[in-house]
Amino acid sequence: MAQLQAISSTSSINIASYGSKRRIQAVLTSNTGTGISDLTKGVGLRGKLNKVVLAYSGGLDTSVIVPWLRENYGCEVVCFTADVGQGIKELDGLEEKAKASGACQLVVKDIKEEFVREYIFPCLRVGEVYERKYLLGTSMAWSVIAKAIVDVAREVGADAVSHGCTGKGNDQTCLSTKLASILFLQGDILEDPANEPKKDMYMMSVDLEDAPDEPRYVEIGIDSGIPVSLNGKILSPASHLAELNEIGGRHGIGRIDMVENRLVGMKSRGVYETPGGTILFNAVRELESLTLYRETIQVKDSFALRYAELVNAGSWFDPLRESMDAFMEKITETTPGSVTLKLYKGSVSVTGRTSPYSLYRGYLLL
Amino acid sequence: MAQLQAISSTSSINIASYGSKRRIQAVLTSNTGTGISDLTKGVGLRGKLNKVVLAYSGGLDTSVIVPWLRENYGCEVVCFTADVGQGIKELDGLEEKAKASGACQLVVKDIKEEFVREYIFPCLRVGEVYERKYLLGTSMAWSVIAKAIVDVAREVGADAVSHGCTGKGNDQTCLSTKLASILFLQGDILEDPANEPKKDMYMMSVDLEDAPDEPRYVEIGIDSGIPVSLNGKILSPASHLAELNEIGGRHGIGRIDMVENRLVGMKSRGVYETPGGTILFNAVRELESLTLYRETIQVKDSFALRYAELVNAGSWFDPLRESMDAFMEKITETTPGSVTLKLYKGSVSVTGRTSPYSLYRGYLLL
Amino acid sequence: MAQLQAISSTSSINIASYGSKRRIQAVLTSNTGTGISDLTKGVGLRGKLNKVVLAYSGGLDTSVIVPWLRENYGCEVVCFTADVGQGIKELDGLEEKAKASGACQLVVKDIKEEFVREYIFPCLRVGEVYERKYLLGTSMAWSVIAKAIVDVAREVGADAVSHGCTGKGNDQTCLSTKLASILFLQGDILEDPANEPKKDMYMMSVDLEDAPDEPRYVEIGIDSGIPVSLNGKILSPASHLAELNEIGGRHGIGRIDMVENRLVGMKSRGVYETPGGTILFNAVRELESLTLYRETIQVKDSFALRYAELVNAGSWFDPLRESMDAFMEKITETTPGSVTLKLYKGSVSVTGRTSPYSLYRGYLLL
Amino acid sequence: MAQLQAISSTSSINIASYGSKRRIQAVLTSNTGTGISDLTKGVGLRGKLNKVVLAYSGGLDTSVIVPWLRENYGCEVVCFTADVGQGIKELDGLEEKAKASGACQLVVKDIKEEFVREYIFPCLRVGEVYERKYLLGTSMAWSVIAKAIVDVAREVGADAVSHGCTGKGNDQTCLSTKLASILFLQGDILEDPANEPKKDMYMMSVDLEDAPDEPRYVEIGIDSGIPVSLNGKILSPASHLAELNEIGGRHGIGRIDMVENRLVGMKSRGVYETPGGTILFNAVRELESLTLYRETIQVKDSFALRYAELVNAGSWFDPLRESMDAFMEKITETTPGSVTLKLYKGSVSVTGRTSPYSLYRGYLLL
Known part of the structure; x- marks a missing residue:
């Protein structure tokens, strides 16, 4: 199971094996057409x-890759689109387009719930x-x-999978954004970390100054470290x-402006919006302050790093x-x-916590 | 040097040795007069x-303790007051009062700078x-x-030191507050962690809703991890x-409402105000994101825990x-x-960072 | 479940609750008869x-405690002896003795397998x-x-449990020894950590110089991190x-001479014998070097600390x-x-390792 | 200063900057002559x-590289040989050989003391x-x-440095061996981690069975965590x-047979001899058990990982x-x-420890 992540590395042909039953190759293409042609000259099929x-x-x-795959590997191509909430319009006509490119089939899968349930939470x-x-989500989007x-x-x-990434990073960012409702912004102004991001760069959250003058209270129900309800209503x-x-965005919650480490020694500026993640992160931690002992929190935090x-x-x-998650579970x-959290002009403050397992005012049983 | 902290533990006579030259005892008193008298009956002097x-x-x-010390130990008593910015009025007449209690001398020392420089920063x-x-300061105030x-x-x-703490915690809190400009609030309403603190409990910071509608920008200059200037002006x-x-308090910055661990298994509710600390904490971290490599930050953070x-x-x-500080230095x-940070209705957002040692956009020299 | 360990602390009356159903008190006695009598004077029963x-x-x-418990708590006393392999002779006549002391019953339980399976391994x-x-065993013997x-x-x-420990440490040591086959030695000569232990202090292992001139090879089979077989034979x-x-002892394996930390700042000298534990510890680690990735080992080791x-x-x-064990599992x-390990005059050397999950010479599947 | 390690990476031209004054390039060659010629065709000089x-x-x-460097970079070549104790014979005639290859100069430097003092210890x-x-030394030999x-x-x-490594690993191993007195052995028999190494593979240490029947005692003097004397004699x-x-080797000390992680997911078998390192490692730890508190040791060990x-x-x-070393110092x-340690047939046992800072039997000064 450990090999799959390699699928997102670039610039060479990768072989991925997920699970033990049978091996599925990962064919990674570079979409600069000419380069590919040059490389493949003299070798006929790259492989069958x-x-x-x-x-x-x-x-x-991605449309260009369909014929490229057929030509280089002599294979049928099944197109796959993950439905991550991009709306009906974008999916409309996608099957015809795929088939027009030479694909034999388009498979669409809704993976929104799986992503949040299995990765984000x-x-x-x-x-x-x-x-x-x-910040939730960027690193596990590809997983x-x-x-x-x-x-x-x-x-x-199928006996192989392929993705059409150029490795330039835009596709990946775009994808992550849709999946995790994390917005990643970049632009000229951001190139200098001494500059403040412009107002109109943000898409999910309003400016702090434009947020309502009235605070909003939300109550997050949590079970086994996982959010299960909002204001008393069970939600997927x-x-x-x-x-x-949506709620957080309206109150300017979750804007993150940071200098990140892309590669060893490479710093880059990133501006993100993650209103929901910020609210939930705070909720989970507040509850733990009530239900976990100090030493437990210390160890959990060092594991979290x-x-x-x-x-x-x-x-x-x-x-x-997986083993670390066994610990966390x-x-x-x-x-x-x-x-209960109070959302007000970009800030999240706790106003109440309750738990049947609260250690607060617990008498020591020695 | 390692033994001194014991001076703040309560309910027994402690001996402290600070440094190696000569030993100075720490005499800890319980100020419930009768209890003391009972205990000392039959033993005459507790020690000379x-x-x-x-x-x-x-x-x-503390006034009661002066005669108690003289009676029990047959000693002269020198009173010591730390000037932590409580104002001239409070210090006024203090020497007379001390001498009236039987003290031979009052020593006043200003330790504000030392505390912030040697402990807080x-x-x-x-x-x-x-x-x-x-949250800065609570745990090192006694040190x-x-x-x-x-x-x-x-x-x-002198050959011994003493403090008049009842061990009930109020003196300590009061002291910490003045020293570190941290405000600790407690009251009936706070007893249940499900309740929000009342507006009028806070002393240093305004309510988020009452903060100015205009943000305030502050520029923090940092050297070797230590804040050195504010808006270009060098400050002690x-x-x-x-x-x-003061600035942060006016914008509602640094209110902390938390469930703490007092003793093993004992949780308590604490509400603090630490406007300046919150601003500086953010400034230091933002700068590090520019000047330290990812792995360095990871290790530093695990040491910080x-x-x-x-x-x-x-x-x-x-x-x-001390050894950990050698690493940090x-x-x-x-x-x-x-x-540069923007303060607005309780939130601190970074708007700019610069450093001559910035790793941002640094070309890799391999 | 977290409270039980308190049962082994000394010098005060402890209340233990194991599990959630009903509470069972732990009554801790001090066996210095007079002290107890003095303390109990005037209060009649200490509690019913x-x-x-x-x-x-x-x-x-322990015989003295039976009447003391009856007198102070007005209760029936059930004596409990853990069969940890001390032999039939020692258990012989124990029931009569217990009853003669005033006990209503003697319960004997064999906990050897449970201890090794649930705690040591x-x-x-x-x-x-x-x-x-x-070193295996000392700290979990009391658990x-x-x-x-x-x-x-x-x-x-019953509604309470009690043990007769004086808190002086000998009982505990004796017990640990029998349970874990760890031998703990102490004596005058050991008081100075500059002295070598005497030959005749050891009970399970021969001196290195007296061990056979021929090495002995043992093959340890391991499953899920737990030893399951010895030289191909499945063993409990x-x-x-x-x-x-026994095997290790004959080859002088597992003698440990150390300066330990008993209490904060208190060092003591301890000499232990743990032949089997030393062999198994090496076997488990050698196997992991074959089956776990470097980073996994690094994280596992930091958790182990x-x-x-x-x-x-x-x-x-x-x-x-328990959560850490979920990770380990x-x-x-x-x-x-x-x-396969070679035992020779006190040293354990690995001579072979095999695993169907060996990562050795595994080709990278990228 | 952080960039220099890159000099040992292979297969591309690296630029190294050590310190800040001026930049020195690192030219890395592949010694397969033809490949290089092909690559350089059409570009004339690779750079001046x-x-x-x-x-x-x-x-x-390395002799082949001298003309290659002159041809490709139009430069003078200064040959450099580190004197790591290989004896006068090997250095004899080396200057002539270097000049015959086209070098303008041979510089020989004795770096034995520096390596042990600045890296190993x-x-x-x-x-x-x-x-x-x-195991000491392998990873820092290149540094x-x-x-x-x-x-x-x-x-x-000079404005550039170069080394003649093929990147196949043999040169590096050979070098490390001489530098650190660590012997690294490899051969057919070792390919299967299930096989025991052959007797005649070892060069520094005798077989356990062939070691003297009399133990040898050594007393290691340590200051600030660094070994300073042996049996009372100050040594560099x-x-x-x-x-x-030498002493350890005669008693079969320090043989290490391990499965290592070479690259991510690549395991290899390594057999090493490090008699002196093994003895000193034990000495340093034994002393710390006497002079450091338990918590200090725990933190130090987690930093060591x-x-x-x-x-x-x-x-x-x-x-x-460097910062971690500031902590360690x-x-x-x-x-x-x-x-004092006893060496006997491959085992190292402590027999005595003394320190003026011993915490053993130290009375608690509270």
Whole structure:
């Protein structure tokens, strides 16, 4: 299971094996047409494959790859699009387009719930902090896609998967954004970390000054470290996050302006919006202050640093991450409860916490 | 040097040795007169001492201890008051009062700068987080007092020190507050962590809703991890913190409402105000994001967790803390620079960072 | 579940609650008769209890406690002896003796397998190191006793448990020794850490110089981090450890001479013998070098440091320890295999390792 | 200073800057002549350099590089050989050979003491463990060479440095061996980790069975975590290590047979001999058990894990490593003392420890 993350590395042909039953190759293309032609000259087929599943956006890039794959591998191409809430319009006509490019089939899968439930919320439970800021989602976006495309490959009997990324980073950012409701902004003004981002760069959240003059209170219900309800209403993970993104965005919550480490020694400026994530992060921690002992919190936090290093290194399917989650699952078993937060002009303040397992005023039983 | 912290533990006679030259005892009193009398019956003198330095507030509690010390130890009593900015009025007449109680002398020392420079700012450099919140000062307040009183004992040739704490916690809180400009609030309403604190409990900061509608920008200059200037003006540590406390307080910055761990398994509710500390904490971290590599930050943060555990356990004078500071001093050597922050209705947002050692856009020299 | 460890603390009356159903008190006695009498004067019964289970050795100390408990609590006393392999002779006549002291019943329980399976081997899986040496058992010996006595209390419907420890440490040591086959030696010569232990102090292991001139090879089979077989023969946990104790002892394996930290700032000298534990510790680690990635080992080792701190602090029943074991269980899932070790005059050298999950020479699947 | 380690990476041209004054390039060659010629065709000079310092062994590989460098960069070539104790014979005639290859000069530097003092002993002080075994030296061998060659480049006014490594690993191993007196063995039999190494593979240490029947006692004097004397005689770092290598080797001490992690997911078998390192590692730790508090040891050990990760990643000149050493220097300030160890047939047992700062039996000063 540990090999799959390699699918998102670029510039060479990768072979991925997910699980143990049968091996599915990952064919990674470079979309600079000429370069590819040059490289393949004299070798005829790059290799024989029967059926390849291609991560497909309908854009020019991915459309070009369909014939390239057929030509180089002599294979059928199944296009795959993850429905991450981009709306009916964008999916409209996608099947015809895929087939026009030479694909034999378009498979569309809704993975919103899976992503939030299996990836985002476990990281929230950990209290994972990305470079000291409360930011969910960027590093695990590719993991869920990688898993989904391999699942489709299994279902349609393909022997390889491919994605059309140029490795330039834009596709990945775009994808992450839609998946996690994290908005990543970049632009000329941001190039200098001494400059403040412009107002009109933000898409999910209003400016602090434009937020309502009245605070908004939200009550988050949490079970086993996972958010389960909002203001008393049980919500699915993706709906929960979506609703908080909207509420939080209206109050200017969750804007993050940071200098990140892209590669060893390479810093870059990133501006993000993650209103829902910021609210939930605060809620989970407040509840833990009530239900976990000091030493437990200290150990959990030191594990969280390691967890974050691992996930940010792209090692989601590593047994180490799974083992750390076994720890997190167990330690949060006794942390049900709810937290009330006040949202006001960009700030999140706690106003109440309750839990049947509260250690507050607990008498010492010695 | 490691033994001094014991001076603040209660309910028994402690012997403290600070440094190696000569030993100075710490005599801890319980100020419930009768209890003391009962205890001392039949033993005559508790022990013979020549001169004792008493931490003296001028309040009833400490005034009672002067004769108690003389009676029980047959010693002269030197009263000591730390000038922590309580104003001339409070110090006025203090010497007469002390002498009226039987003291031979009153020594007043201004330790504001020392406290901020030697205790608060090093913790800031570490990025120390107290139970996951940005809170400076509570745990080291006693360390600076302990050190100051022992220094006075040396100067006046005393062979013991004493403080008048009842161990009930109020004196300590009061003291910490004045020292660190941290406000600690407690009251009936706070007893239930499900309740929001009342508006009129706060003393240093306005309510978010009452803060100005215009944001305020502050530029913090930092050298070797330590704040050195504010808006281009060089300030001493204590003045720096004081000015930011005032500015931040006006914008509702730094209110902290938390459930803490007092003793093993004992949770309590605490509400604090630390406007200046919150601003500086953010400034230091933002600068590090520009000047330190990712792995360096990860290691520094994992050390910070340990540092916080140690300091919160009261082990300020432990060689371990000193060794950790040797690490912190070295790692922040190359982090001069400045950070501009926007303060607005309780929120602190970074709007600019610059450093001559910035790793941003640095080309890799391989 | 977290409260039980308190049962082994001394010098005050402790109340233990194990599990949530009903509370069972722990009555801790001081066996210095007069002191007790003085204390109890004027209060009549210390408290009313119906039935108390007493950890009973048959020695004078515990025999004296039976009437003391009856007198002070007006209760029936059930004596409990853990069969930890002390042989039939020692158990012979124990029931009569107990009844002669005033006990209504003697319960004998064999907990050898439980101790090794539930306590010793999980610590082995962690790779727990006690103050940097490979030492199993001391810190968890009291945990298994505590659990066993509470189990008995439940079975016989008692409302309290008691043990006869003087708190002087000898009983505890004696008990630990029998349970874990760890021998703890102390004596005048050891008082100075500059002296070498005398030959005749050791009981389980021969001197290195007296060990056979021929090495002995043992093959340890391991599954999920737990030893399961010895030289191809499946063995129960306690038999496994016992057999290796004998084999290892004959070759001078597992002598440990260390300066330990008893209390904060108190160092003591300890000399231990743990032949079987030393062999197994090496076997488990060698196998992991074959089956775990470098980063996984690094994280596991940093968790092991925390685990050891926790267990040595007596917090076996803490949810934190249980959560750490959830991590350990998961991370060792894929580490079956076997390791061959050569035992020769006190040294353990690895001579072979095999595993179906070996990562050695594994081709990278990218 | 942080960039230098890159000099040992292979397969591309690297630019190294050591210090801030002026930049010195690192020219890395691949010694497969034809490949290079092909690559350079059509580009004439690869770049213009004035003077290059080449790490020079006198072997065929490095001799071929001299003309290659002159041809490709139009530069003078200064050969550099590190005197690491290979004896006069090997250095004999080396200058003539270098000049015959076209070099303008041969510089020979003795770096034995520097290596042990500046690299090996600091790691010893840390208690650095390489993949859980006590192994000194491998990972920092390249660091000292890198530093030495850049120093020479400065002295002779060169603008680039180069080494003739093929990147196949043999040169590096050979070099490390001589530098650190660590012997690294590899061969067919070792390919399967299930096989025991053959007797005749070892070069520094005798077989356990062939070691003397009489034990040998050594007394190591330590100051600030660094070994300073042997049996009461003050020795320089390199002499100290050399003498212990000989003594230890005669008693079969320090053989290490391990499965290592070479690259991510690549395991390899390594057999090492490090008699002196093993003895000193034990001595330093035994002394710390006497002079450091339990919590201090716990923190130091968790730092040591991080330190080892860093050093093994080749980041010796990283400010993070330097900062960690600032911690280590401070924490070991109060650990002078001496430790007596018994060496017998491959095992090292402590028989005595003394220190003026011993915490043993120290009375608590509260």
